[in-house]
């Protein structure tokens with residue numbers, strides 16, 4: 001077992017009662033600070049499963065890359081991480097979309113599900129599990145779950161009467177419905193939340209005793225203040241729990257909905273699509289057989305549009321089934337287009353595959369995670385993407401790498417030596433030989449503090465804050481290089497050469513830290529950067545984030561090592577592509 005450094009100890013926020021310390025270098029094992037007892041840590045992150053009534057858009061990719069970076073971050077920490085995504089394939093909307101496309105529903109679903117898979121592959125979404133709700137393993141899980149709820153007395157046959165929104169596949173209380181007029185001027189009722197038309201529905205079906213769960217849910221939220229993040233969404237859920245919480249219809253008559261899973265023992269009824277869909281998280285965990293390994297450590301990433309399903313219905317179903325509740329429900333806001341939610345049914349979508357070709361996969365991932373703020377909606381437009389990527393990836397980060405590794409400055413192409421007399425660990429200790437100035441020490445402080453700040457933001461699913469602090473440090477390092485202008489130093493003078501090498505060593509150390517921290521967000525770009533620096537695959541874990549060890553008398557394994565081969569610019573400056581300009585104009589006219 002290798003030793004962990006102090007910052008790891010300080011930063012580790014394990015949930016077990018004993019102080020847990022990760023041996024990051026060994027990757028998988030975990031020991032306790034008290035006795036070396038080995039234990040394994042697990043993490044299970046999910047995206048919503050995506051409804052296959054139309055092709056994916058940028059909003060879907062956003063949910064997927066949030067879960068992906070969390071998964072990659074956990075893997076970097078040596079945690080055993082499971083990451084599931086997939087497609088939600090039952091329901092009236094799919095039945096109708098398949099009819100419109102004149103295709104068998106399953107064939108239609110297979111095609112659209114394939115588009116999601118293809119997108120995720122192209123965009124490096126490194127899921128470990130992909131589930132389709134039309135799979136046999138899922139049908140078995142739903143049937144079992146239903147039977148458990150029924151056996152425990154939480155499902156009864158009743159009659160549902162009330163408002164129903166087919167586009168949202170959801171039931172609404174009177175307070176959630178408002179008046180509007182349709183395009184033909186007729187008075188209609190709409191869902192106040194989604195704006196979709198609702199209809200009055202009356203039919204016999206199965207009801208779930210949701211009304212019994214108000215207090216348990218309130219208690220759960222009270223005792224677990226962090227379970228719903230960010231906070232404003234927790235408040236929204238608490239508010240819903242103050243309102244009416246009537247029993248929930250959990251089946252539809254088969255005559256109205258054929259495309260779904262039949263209710264066990266009653267083929268005249270089809271399981272409500274949301275109950276069916278939510279169970280996917282259990283199916284992936286192995287339910288009903290051996291799910292306990294993963295189920296207790298589940299973290300859901302969801303858009304705010306489906307918060308109620310995940311934070312009210314889903315925990316109520318789980319409590320009724322006697323199963324543990326998710327650890328976190330992380331909620332994000334929406335990408336909008338000219339102020340309106342980007343959505344399949346509105347058709348105002350931005351094609352993520354096309355954008356990943358124009359801006360590169362990492363460019364698009366970086367943009368979404370740097371600009372997407374969980375708390376509030378964000379308008380998407382291409383100019384913003386181009387500006388951000390040119391500034392932060394091409395000029396700032398790419399420029400820094402380019403300058404530090406250029407043959408003119410570094411003709412031997414090695415990770416240069418650090419001279420501690422030129423840059424001692426503390427300014428006061430600098431004798432005549434010290435050449436660093438106070439801004440340089442401020443930069444070192446920022447870079448030293450960076451891993452723990454980034455950790456905090458990654459753990460809290462606030463990637464934009466992590467990327468903001470990284471971008472700030474990159475700017476500081478560029479300033480450091482500019483200030484000392486190593487290109488003006490005379491290599492023939494040994495003293496100047498020592499300082500030149502030190503400036504480059506410090507800059508490469510900074511770049512190594514940035515590249516390592518950026519891996520979950522921009523995996524290809526980070527790989528290119530770290531490979532150029534000659535950092536091996538086993539040297540890219542969280543435990544390799546010791547910065548500038550040489551200054552504190554430690555050993556830097558990279559010093560004197562040959563740099564990796566040159567492989568072109570890190571990130572090429574972007575032009576605004578013509579075809580995207582055309583599309584933006586079209587969407588403006590619409």
Ligand SMILES: Nc1ncnc2c1ncn2[C@@H]1O[C@H](COP(=O)(O)OP(=O)(O)OP(=O)(O)O)[C@@H](O)[C@H]1O
Nearest residue numbers: 051059060063302303306334335341342343344345
């Ligand atoms: N505009 C968006 N911004 C961010 N995430 C989104 C957006 N649209 C969808 N998502 C993500 O996808 C999930 C499921 O969305 P859904 O499949 O209902 O997409 P949609 O485009 O809103 O579809 P529809 O228009 O048919 O309701 C959301 O909960 C969220 O995680």
